[in-house]
Amino acid sequence: MIEFDEAGFSYGGTSVLRNVSLTLAPGSFHFLIGPSGVGKTTLLRLCYMDLVPTEGAVRFFGTEIAPSDRNAVAALRRAVGVVHQDCQFLDHMSVFENIALPLRVSGIPAAERAGDIEALLEWVDLGDRVDALPPELSGGERQRAALARAVILSPDVIVADEPTGNVDWDMAQRLLALLVELNRMGKTVVIATHDLNLIRAAKGRVAARVLRLANGQVQPAGADL
Numbered sequence: 001m002i003e004f005d006e007a008g009f010s011y012g013g014t015s016v017l018r019n020v021s022l023t024l025a026p027g028s029f030h031f032l033i034g035p036s037g038v039g040k041t042t043l044l045r046l047c048y049m050d051l052v053p054t055e056g057a058v059r060f061f062g063t064e065i066a067p068s069d070r071n072a073v074a075a076l077r078r079a080v081g082v083v084h085q086d087c088q089f090l091d092h093m094s095v096f097e098n099i100a101l102p103l104r105v106s107g108i109p110a111a112e113r114a115g116d117i118e119a120l121l122e123w124v125d126l127g128d129r130v131d132a133l134p135p136e137l138s139g140g141e142r143q144r145a146a147l148a149r150a151v152i153l154s155p156d157v158i159v160a161d162e163p164t165g166n167v168d169w170d171m172a173q174r175l176l177a178l179l180v181e182l183n184r185m186g187k188t189v190v191i192a193t194h195d196l197n198l199i200r201a202a203k204g205r206v207a208a209r210v211l212r213l214a215n216g217q218v219q220p221a222g223a224d225l
């Protein structure tokens with residue numbers, strides 16, 4: 001589904017990823033680990049064409065999409081839901097309106113899908129926070145709202161960058177449960193995390209692969225976790 005073929009990425013002259021070959025198969029569940037600054041966010045951004053590789057290729061559904069092909073890039077962005085590290089809400093808009101934003105960007109009137117948005121907010125246990133503004137939310141509520149927004153367009157793939165970074169352990173487990181539920185619905189899930197306990201908690205619940213990023217390269221990990 002998403003295939004890295006000897007892909008590399010450099011910011012200006014600074015190489016961050018080198019010779020990464022990796023397949024994120026449909027319905028797979030991956031954790032991406034590695035120290036701060038190693039390139040986890042960079043690799044995730046390549047998964048939704050927020051960045052394009054400076055070497056090699058990243059193919060989506062078997063195709064290498066040209067950045068100039070706006071329709072194909074837009075379709076890809078609908079197929080990949082993203083939970084950003086800092087959530088990236090518009091603070092003057094309500095939780096409901098923030099979750100409706102991807103619909104608006106895709107030309108779908110939110111009014112047509114109000115029931116879906118409300119159902120999604122119930123799913124993440126934010127049914128009573130529909131009208132709240134993002135600055136009024138707790139860390140865990142923000143992360144759950146970000147997850148709801150990531151899946152409003154029914155993407156095939158969910159990419160989550162430190163989705164449990166600012167929450168306590170109970171909330172981290174609730175978020176993990178939601179991501180596992182999405183995976184059981186057939187969605188591919190990729191999570192960048194520093195939290196090895198989260199990976200341990202996932203064991204037995206989902207057949208997760210753990211990828212370790214080091215020196216610009218991806219290596220399988222797992223035995224030592």
Ligand SMILES: Nc1ncnc2c1ncn2[C@@H]1O[C@H](COP(=O)(O)OP(=O)(O)OP(=O)(O)O)[C@@H](O)[C@H]1O
Pocket residue numbers: 011016034035036037038039040041042043
């Ligand atoms: N826009 C940018 N321009 C230049 N360098 C960047 C840019 N974004 C990231 N970098 C650098 O690329 C490297 C990898 O950053 P990246 O954010 O991908 O790491 P990370 O593993 O996600 O880190 P963290 O765990 O702290 O979020 C870092 O050295 C970072 O400083």
